[in-house]
Amino acid sequence: MKELVGSMGIGTATYWILAKELRAELRTRELLHTTLVFVLLVVVLFSFTFEPTREESRRYGPGLLWLALLFAGSLMLQPSFVREQNNDTLSALRLAPIAPFSIFLGKALANFLFLTVAELLLLPIFAALYDVTILPVLGEILVVLALGTAGMVTTGTVFAAIGAQARMRELLLPLLLLPLLVPVLIASVTATASLLAQEPAMDWTAMKFLIGFDVIYLAASALLFEFLLED
């Protein structure tokens, strides 16, 4: 058994899990569709809570964007493990001769890609609806989005594995995840706001902070994830 466990490297195993997740999602695209509609809905609903004129949108825009993404993330990460339960495929994954961490990595990467696609589709719509100019700082905004999303996805994938074992899991995941993501929300909004300001600037403290958050929780997931796969 020992030799079998070592038979596939973490990289290869992660690749296969990721490929499986993408294939399953591309068959139905249900996750992407629901997330996208949800985010659009939130962005439209926000516009009714204040007067979305140019000055105000510059002040509130980054916050709205990130709140929408945070809510979307806390909903879209849920099926990550619940889907495995329907046909009891999680047992098969558990039995596979691969490192438990590669299951986490593959699923987290897949979730990262799904959320990123939703974000890329949302960004131009958001910019148009709230009259925010993003083109000159597009590259920087994408970096902030990537770092914030990585934080969301790392913790969210672990919590999805936790939530899948509980009752009322649809409600539970946001309740566990959102308070934990307060630092990600603050740092991402700060970084996005300084990019969308009159004189755009990169907030390096916020960027380093986000990287720190991602690294800490990636390490914690590497250490703790395998406990969640026990039967």
Place this chain on the structure above:
Amino acid sequence: MHRNGIHRSRLVGTLAVAALMGIAGYAIFFLAPTERTMGEIQRIFYFHVASAWTAFLAFFLVFVANLSYLVRRRPVWDQLAVSAAEVGIAFCTVVLLTGPIWAKPVWGIWWTWDARLTSTFVLWLLYVGYLLLRSLVEDPTRRAVTSAVFGIFAFLDVPIVYMSIRWWRTQHPAPVIAGGEGSGLDPTMWRVLLVCLAALVALLVLLLRQRFRLEQLHSELEDLRLRISANPGNRF
């Protein structure tokens, strides 16, 4: 005989904590000097700050118990974790309630979105989430494992939340104790604070012991129930 011994030690413990709380109350109202600018209302400080430190101690215990459970897999660590989390939330609630009572007359507002206030609030939410998670997982071992992992994630988040709010969201004066230049506490005030801290930590130990014993009885009962439902023919 054994039962009686337990009852007696519990009674002695309870009386000792009650006496300590009385002494703390006396010290707050009769020994501590009246603060120059804030006046009488500042006396809430002793319970407020001591409760905060006690709550942090309790949450630290949760973290240690979570780690120990994952390493050792003994149910006692899980029982300690849930007990400490519940008692910690009680102390944390005291902090969140006494804070606004103090803030209203002094700052003129009930709440300000300052680093310490906000991170205490987030901390409270995280541990309420911890208890919520526990109440929603049926199987005892799964409950212990999932909540231990969540507890560790939550504890790691506390300093990160604090720093993020301190760097980007604070518009409010520096801490009084150990806040750098110009901060500091009158020596008598320090002594009263330490008496309060001793009283509240004693209360923490008392509540923790009680809650821990309750949790042990609870899991014993859960075990019996599971065993009965496993062989329905074997009823008592």
